[in-house]
Amino acid sequence: MPENILVTGGCGFIGANLVRTLAERGLVRSIRVIDDESRGRRDAIAPYDAEFVKGDIRDRDLMRRALRNVDAVVHLAADTDVIDSITNPERNFDINVAGTFRLLMLMREMDVPRLVNASTGGAILGEARPPVHEEMVPHPTSPYGAGKASVEAWCSAFAASYGFASVSLRFSNVYGPMSFHKGSVIASFMRRILDGVPLTVYGDGSQTRDYIFVDDLCEGIVAAMTAGKPGVFQLGSGAGTTLDRLIELIAEVACPGRRPDVRYEPFRTGEIRHNWTDVTRAREQLNWTPRTSLPDGLALTWSWFRDHALSQPPGRRLSRQPARRTP
Ligand SMILES: NC(=O)c1ccc[n+]([C@@H]2O[C@H](COP(=O)([O-])OP(=O)(O)OC[C@H]3O[C@@H](n4cnc5c(N)ncnc54)[C@H](O)[C@@H]3O)[C@@H](O)[C@H]2O)c1
The missing domain is CATH 3.90.25.10 (UDP-galactose 4-epimerase, domain 1)
Known part of the structure; x- marks a missing residue:
């Protein structure tokens, strides 16, 4: 398990629950959160021992500071609104795709060795016969889905080209x-x-x-960080x-x-x-089971x-x- 973690979007729904999980269970030595508070609020993580950096993941200088002395990044920051992504695909691309690409470039520059990327099942695969699994061919039906599929590809390419560990976790409907x-x-x-x-x-x-309960999902993120296995994993119930x-x-x-x-x-x-x-791959390779x-x-x-x-x-x-x- 890495010791010093940066959580992007760490004031949001999943981020705040992850910070609570990591802090309450003493799983890591330090937690840093970067969030522009466009959706989440820093109050959500105030009770926990986490350093907060306010700002946009697209701000290179700020991200350089946020990535200092970090062993792993859990990348949750995103424009998560599917309907908005249809109305304004450029904004979604800029935050989700270009923003993640810049994060990857900075991780390479600063030798940060490990990334857990928040991806999605439904929006990437489109109308596919369930249960959906990692080997299915993507057919995104929205710019949000296309962006997430593209980010998975960039993470895979950076991992293969520059030798750091990256895993994309396809979350189902989290509550x-x-x-x-x-x-x-x-x-x-x-x-x-x-x-x-x-x-x-x-x-x-x-x-x-x-529908997957957020505590189970956070356990899946921890399992992925611990296992350090590359690739794509579905996390659902x-x-x-x-x-x-x-x-x-x-x-x-x-x-x-x-x-x-x-x-x-x-x-x-x-x-x-x-x-x-179908969560067989995560069960077998990450030793994770939703409970x-x-x-x-x-x-x-x-x-x-x-x-x-x-x-x-x-x-x-x-x-x-x-x-x-x-x-
Ligand atoms: N909640 C779900 O059911 C679900 C399902 C599939 C995938 N996901 C993915 O999981 C991740 C977290 O989702 P969530 O439900 O916690 O969403 P959320 O909106 O609650 O959290 C996202 C956080 O990112 C921050 N943020 C947005 N743009 C930013 C930027 N440019 N710079 C810095 N911070 C920024 C927001 O302020 C917010 O706190 C996202 O990547 C999302 O696409 C979520």
């Missing part, structure tokens, strides 16, 4: 505490239930996704859940005995119908959302947050 700002389905449904407004489902509710079943499970923890009001709208263009993952059942993970997530909502100023409508969507 859990500290995701209040996310537009992902579980976060937006929970905010809407707290506000007492109907849930919106695009499609007939039969579409399936693979390994099971598909329909949206209608997800709503039933959320209702069981958030409003027992009653189904929330749900409005059904037509499927959105580009929306993938069915996606879940949290969906009902248990939803209960932990709901309890965090409820407490977080209570700490908001009175009268603030939570579901009016900008609707952002992460695959």
Whole structure:
């Protein structure tokens, strides 16, 4: 396990949970976080022993300082909004692709030997017959997906050409505490239930996704750092859940005995119908297994959302947050 870690985007949903995991378990000697706070907030990591550098990963001088004395980078910073990437592909390319390329160049210049890159399954593979796995041919359906596929290729090329260890982890749909700002389905449904407004489902509710609890995902990131194996790994729960079943499970923890009001709208263009993952490679090569059942993970997530909502100023409508969507 590397000792001195830089987490880019470390104030975001997954980043803050990873910092908590690393700090609480004393897994590393030092944690440094760089984040421009465009989405996450430094408050999320304030309780933990981590150095915070505020700024953009595209700022070379700042990144040189952030990379000093670092053994490994967990690269999470990204423009994660799929719909925005369709509206503004150039911005997405600049942050996600060019930003990562510059990070790779600086890691080479400064001899930082190890990278864990946050990638994605669904957006890279497009409409593929589940369970999806690492050997499938990518068919990205959005600039976000194309960017993530391209970054995987750049990481692989830098690893082969310049001899550092790089691994790309394809996350499925991640949920859990500290995701209040996310537009992902579980976060937006929970905010809407707290506000007492109907849930919106695009499609007939039969579409399936693979929901992984953030603690399990962070264990996967730690396992990948420890194993130091190169390549691409899917990290998911390994099971598909329909949206209608997800709503039933959320209702069981958030409003027992009653189904929330749900409005059904037509499927959105580009929306993938069915996606879940085969995690055999990660089980076998990283020695990693997701452990949290969906009902248990939803209960932990709901309890965090409820407490977080209570700490908001009175009268603030939570579901009016900008609707952002992460695959
Ligand atoms: N959450 C999911 O379900 C999911 C699924 C697949 C892949 N991913 C990937 O995992 C990573 C983390 O996702 P997340 O859900 O924690 O998202 P997030 O938006 O909560 O976190 C991203 C963080 O990066 C920061 N950031 C954005 N642009 C930056 C820049 N130019 N410079 C510095 N900081 C910047 C943001 O402020 C934010 O704190 C992303 O790369 C995302 O694409 C997430």
